Amino acid sequence: MEFTEFVDCLYPIISGDKAKDIFVQELFLNITDMMNGENIVEKTSLSTYRSYYTGERTINRFAKRIREYLEPSCFEEYLNNLSDEQCANICQVFSDEISDINVYNATEKLSGLFADIIIQASTKSRKSTKKKRQYMNNDINAPKSEDISSEVYNCNIDIQGDVNICDLSEDVKDEARRFIIEHECEKELFALCQVAFNLNPMHKHARDLYTEYNKCGYEVRKAIMILCDIPILDFENDWDYKYLELFRADIKEQNLCEDKDLLYEGGKYLHKAMNYPEELVMDKYKYTFPSLIINHDTNRVGALVDFIDEYIHNNYNLTLDYDGQPPLEWMINVFDMTDAMACPEKQLAIWLNMFVLSACYVIPINYKKKKPEDITFLAPGLYKIETLEDLYYSALLNLYSIYC
Secondary structure (H helix, E strand, O other): OOHHHHHHHHHHHHOOOOOHHHHHHHHHHHHEOOOOOOOHHHHOOHHHHHHHHHOOOOOHHHHHHHHHHEOHHHHHHHHOOOOHHHHHHHHHHOOOOOOOOOOOOHHHHHHHHHHHHHHHHHOOOOOOOOOOOOEEEEOOOOOOOOOOOOOOOOOOEEEEOOOOHHHOOHHHHHHHHHHHHHOHHHHHHHHHHHHHHHHOOOOOOOOHHHHHHHHOOHHHHHHHHHHOOOOOOOOOOOHHHHHHHHHHHHHHHOOOOOOOOOOHHHHHHHHHHHHOOOOEOHHHHHOOOOOOOOOOOOOOOOOHHHHHHHHHHHHHHOOOOOOOOOHHHHHHHHOOOOOOOOOOHHHHHHHHHHHHHHHHHHHHHHOOOOOHHHOOOOOOOHHHOOEHHHHHHHHHHHHHHHHO
C-alpha cells in the first residue's frame, strides 16, 4: 500500500475537521520520536504534506529522513483514543491489507502498517527523466592552488550548454549580480548552494549564503550559476542515497574498511552533520595521518587524501610495505568510533564526512582508472570549508561528481 492510499482511507475516519495537510503532518508527528535535535516533521511545509496527500509527490525522500526516528508504539498510543465505531471502520477499510485485523488489535496493526509503508518508501528511488547535461569548457571557478584536490585532481569547470544567459531577463540578471556581489568572498562555495537547495530548500542554514540562495527564484538561481560559470547540476531523485550506496560498494571493493563502514542505513551518521551545522571543523585538517611513502614528493604529507590514495595504490601494485589497517578502519579505532552508540554523534559526523570527501578524490583515479580531466570536482578547497554544514555539502557534492 502506498502512503496516498493509506492516508486517503484513514482521513474520513479519524481526521475530524482537520485540513488534509495538517492531518498528514499530525500522522508523521505521531509515528516519530524526535525529542533530540531538530524536528524534521515540524520543519516541513504544509504544502509539502498536501502534495503527499494528493500523490503529487512521493514520500520517498522524506521517509529516508525520518526512518531512523520511527516509533510505531507512539502511533499506537495516538490511536488509543479512537471510539469503537472508528476502530470498526478501520477494520473494514484495511481488511484487504491486514487480514487478521480486528477491533482489539486495530491500533497495533495499523501502526505496524504505517511504519512498514514508510520503511518501504525509504528504499525506493526513481530514475531521472531529465536530459543529460552538456558542457563547454571554462575554468573560471577552478579551486585555488592550496586546495588539496587541485594539485592532482583538478579539471576544467564546465557550464551547461543548453542554457543561454540571453534567455534571462535583465531584472533576473541584476538580482543575480547583486547576490554575487554580496557574497563575493564566498564564491567558491556557490556550487554547494545547489546541493543545499536540492536537499533543504526551505531550511534556514547556519551559513547565510545557503539561506539567501534558497530565497532566490528559479531563474535567479540559474543566472547566478551561469554568471559564475558553474554547471547547473542535474539531480535525480534520491541521488544522495543512491550515490552513497555506490560509494559504500566501492570502498568495500577497495578494502578501505573491514568490519564496519558506519555508512549503513542510508548513511545516517553522515547526515547527522546537519544536527551540528555551525560546528567548526578547520582544526581537523591539521591531523597527521599515516604516510605510506617515506619520501613524499608533494607538500601534502599526512593528509587523509594521501593516506587513502597510497593505500589503494598499494593494493593494486603491492609496492608499499604496509600491512596496517585500512583507512576507515584505522580512523574508527584512532578516533574511538568503534562503538557508534558510545561515540559522540558530532565526532562521527565530522570524520565520516571527511572520509567521504577525501576518498572521492582518489577512488575514480586509482580504482575506476579515470583520468583527472574526466571528472569535474566542484567542492571548494579545505581552506574554504569552515563548518560541518560546509563539509557535509562538500562531501555530497564530491559523491555527485564521481557517480552522476
